[in-house]
Amino acid sequence: MAEKKKEILDIEQLNLRRQDYSKLLLIIGIVGLVICMVIAFVEIAEVVNTGLEWIYWIMLGLMFLSGPYGFYMSWQYKKTQEIENRLPDFLRDVAEAGRFGMTLAQAIRVSSRGRYGRLTPEIQRMAAQIDWGVPASEALRLFAERVNTPLVKRMVSIIIKANDAGGSVADVLTMVAHDARETIINFNERRISMATYTVVIYVAFGVFLATIFILNTTFLPNMEEAGQQVNEQAIEAGVTNLPATIQSEIIPTVQLIFIVSVAIHAFGDGILAGVLQDGKIANGLRHSFIMLLIGFLGTILITG
16 A cells, blocks of 8 residues: 555656746736726827826736736746755765765655655656656656756756766766855855845935825926916016916926836846846836836825
């Protein structure tokens, strides 16, 4: 009974596939953006004067595009980083097993009993494939294809070549584990240092929103009131051609420009924050969604 249960578990490991919903979420986001843009164009066609509703629909469309896809890619990226962080421990254990005279396949099977966080299911899958007759080099190659990161591909490529060349693989595994650990440490240090710039981008965006709020609540109302007073005084005095007038009717246009600039800054600054922090545009879409949401609620409060 126990052997039958183990057989079923091995089959499940072999048939396990990495599910990737990034393309589906991207397509859904693009469809949502297109629908919102169509509604925005309808709003532009129906509104005679300068309206603000259409830009709100575009901001909603950008949130549809950046939100689900950005958060999903960030979650996938975090999962991959957790796998990479535990990779040196796994390579070290395989190297130690190899020093006792085990082959690479035997060392992987023995190391699969350990606990390596999110890396554990991948190691168990490799051990299951080896149990079913898959060569160790092929199991490692399939592992690299599933994780699909430059670090894992580089490490696995070195191990496969060393194993195919023959001889002791333990020394190679030790050097590869050390190199992987140093690479991860350097990347984490860079990420921590670049996180400061991400905070600066958020602070700058908040200052921009605060500036728009101050202009909309103090300067623009005073400008409109002054324009009305000047026009009323001119009418009472019978003056038709003033040397200078205050164009208070352009205030809605100024507010529209403010909201458009908020949308552009939110989407662009979010992508920039992701590139600075992780080096990936897809991860920056998460920041774009957060900034667009803040900007959307903030502009509604400002213009409301």
